[in-house]
Amino acid sequence: MGAGHAHALYVHRTSVLHRLPAQCKIAAVVLFVLVVVSTPPRAYAAFGAYAALLLAVVLAARLSPLLVLRRMVVEVPFLVFALLLPVVTGGERVDVLGLSLSESGLLGAFNILAKGSLGVAASVVLASTTTIRDLLHGLERLHLPRQLVLIASFMVRYADVLAAEMARMRVARESRGFTATGLRAWPVLSKSLGALFLRSYERGERVHLAMRSRGFNGTMPVLRRTPTRASQWATAFVLPAAAGVVALSAALA
Amino acid sequence: MGRTAVHIPDGFIDAPTSIAFGVAAVAGLGYCLRRGSAELDERAAPLAGLTAAFVFAGQMLNFPVAAGTSGHLLGGVLAAVLVGPWIGATCLAVVLLLQALFFADGGLTALGLSTVNMSFVGALGGYLVYRGVLRVLPQRRASVPIAAAVAAALSVPLAAASFVLQFALGGTVEDLSLTAVLAAMVGVHVLIGIGEAVITFLTVGLVMSSRPDLVHGARGVLRRERAAETAAVRSTA
Numbered sequence: 001m002g003a004g005h006a007h008a009l010y011v012h013r014t015s016v017l018h019r020l021p022a023q024c025k026i027a028a029v030v031l032f033v034l035v036v037v038s039t040p041p042r043a044y045a046a047f048g049a050y051a052a053l054l055l056a057v058v059l060a061a062r063l064s065p066l067l068v069l070r071r072m073v074v075e076v077p078f079l080v081f082a083l084l085l086p087v088v089t090g091g092e093r094v095d096v097l098g099l100s101l102s103e104s105g106l107l108g109a110f111n112i113l114a115k116g117s118l119g120v121a122a123s124v125v126l127a128s129t130t131t132i133r134d135l136l137h138g139l140e141r142l143h144l145p146r147q148l149v150l151i152a153s154f155m156v157r158y159a160d161v162l163a164a165e166m167a168r169m170r171v172a173r174e175s176r177g178f179t180a181t182g183l184r185a186w187p188v189l190s191k192s193l194g195a196l197f198l199r200s201y202e203r204g205e206r207v208h209l210a211m212r213s214r215g216f217n218g219t220m221p222v223l224r225r226t227p228t229r230a231s232q233w234a235t236a237f238v239l240p241a242a243a244g245v246v247a248l249s250a251a252l253a
Numbered sequence: 254m255g256r257t258a259v260h261i262p263d264g265f266i267d268a269p270t271s272i273a274f275g276v277a278a279v280a281g282l283g284y285c286l287r288r289g290s291a292e293l294d295e296r297a298a299p300l301a302g303l304t305a306a307f308v309f310a311g312q313m314l315n316f317p318v319a320a321g322t323s324g325h326l327l328g329g330v331l332a333a334v335l336v337g338p339w340i341g342a343t344c345l346a347v348v349l350l351l352q353a354l355f356f357a358d359g360g361l362t363a364l365g366l367s368t369v370n371m372s373f374v375g376a377l378g379g380y381l382v383y384r385g386v387l388r389v390l391p392q393r394r395a396s397v398p399i400a401a402a403v404a405a406a407l408s409v410p411l412a413a414a415s416f417v418l419q420f421a422l423g424g425t426v427e428d429l430s431l432t433a434v435l436a437a438m439v440g441v442h443v444l445i446g447i448g449e450a451v452i453t454f455l456t457v458g459l460v461m462s463s464r465p466d467l468v469h470g471a472r473g474v475l476r477r478e479r480a481a482e483t484a485a486v487r488s489t490a
Binding site for chain 2: 029030036037074118153156183192
């Protein structure tokens with residue numbers, strides 16, 4: 001992961017979603033996912049409706065649905081787990097294509113797949129429409145402890161630097177004929193890890209001294225603070241509100 | 254291998270349990286931050302940030318196991334021993350938060366669950382084990398990597414057991430025997446823990462040999478070693 005990684009999943013576009021303040025989007029996504037997670041697993045139609053809502057948001061953000069799908073691969077390991085569930089779970093059995101599968105296992109697998117996928121898709125949309133800097137700013141506006149946001153922004157700023165440092169160490173190892181095969185490589189790799197820690201920590205000390213000499217006293221000054229308009233909150237909350245209506249009608253049906 | 258095991262997606266654990274653990278995570282994290290800042294004053298942010306970046310970058314380093322599989326470090330005990338339990342636990346939580354927000358890796362509603370497993374059980378719990386083991390070992394530098402390795406080996410199945418507890422409280426799959434889940438999760442994570450122990454042992458060993466003064470968890474041992482040396486010099490004089 002080189003320099004491109006500073007922007008993680010961000011896709012530069014101009015859309016309603018890109019313009020919304022990060023704090024509104026984070027709150028909206030968390031609320032939306034909470035609604036999804038609270039929906040009973042048998043409300044199949046509700047999950048279809050949630051997916052349709054998300055698709056509308058993806059289109060409103062002028063993102064390609066294919067891109068969102070491609071970025072959902074992070075959940076593949078859990079997909080495998082979910083597919084195993086009907087086999088290992090007990091309870092009543094049903095025959096599907098000659099396999100005897102557990103009914104509650106199938107329901108559990110569907111539940112995890114549907115909710116997990118909707119959650120990942122919503123997070124992908126958030127990360128694709130918001131820069132990392134704005135996300136951090138949004139977290140602060142949502143009253144996360146300032147110290148925590150500060151640590152997070154240092155981490156973001158230096159993750160690339162350390163990743164590049166690690167890449168240089170790899171080049172150094174490989175130009176001396178090292179190939180990482182099997183357990184015998186572990187001592188060498190662990191030494192690289194230890195060296196990476198020393199370099200990180202010492203860099204942290206240098207960064208701190210440099211900041212001290214520029215007047216740093218433990219907190220970062222806030223340079224701009226534009227108030228969030230009620231209309232922006234309202235726009236962001238269209239998604240969780242619509243999901244809430246779907247969940248309510250599913251509960252009443 | 255860690256990545257698949259700890260980053261719980263949304264919907265795996267029901268909403269009330271997720272929210273309860275979210276509240277616990279926020280409260281615990283606030284405490285860690287207070288203790289961590291008290292220890293490091295205004296140096297806290299740059300040093301903790303760089304340590305979090307180290308954990309994040311370190312998790313990208315692949316350790317080959319066999320037949321094309323490889324694993325990576327989780328880093329809870331490593332971070333806690335190197336920079337202290339409070340800052341270490343905070344770093345792990347920050348890494349989890351940013352992975353969920355920037356990479357959609359792990360559900361946002363499951364963040365509290367993951368933070369409790371990785372940061373509180375893995376890093377803080379692991380550090381407690383580390384202190385306990387260090388107490389019964391001879392008070393020498395060489396004991397530090399050994400205690401860290403034992404703590405790392407135990408911290409991974411402990412974090413897995415904590416996940417099983419969450420699953421027992423709010424799991425969304427019925428008719429799944431809890432003992433089977435516990436056996437499978439802990440079984441797999443004992444193996445991962447062995448890998449974690451080896452990497453932690455070697456990495457702490459390297460830092461101890463070049464900059465022992467940076468290893469937070471070795472402070473007591475170094476102090477006692479110096480005291481013993483001074484006493485030996487006095488008795489010969």
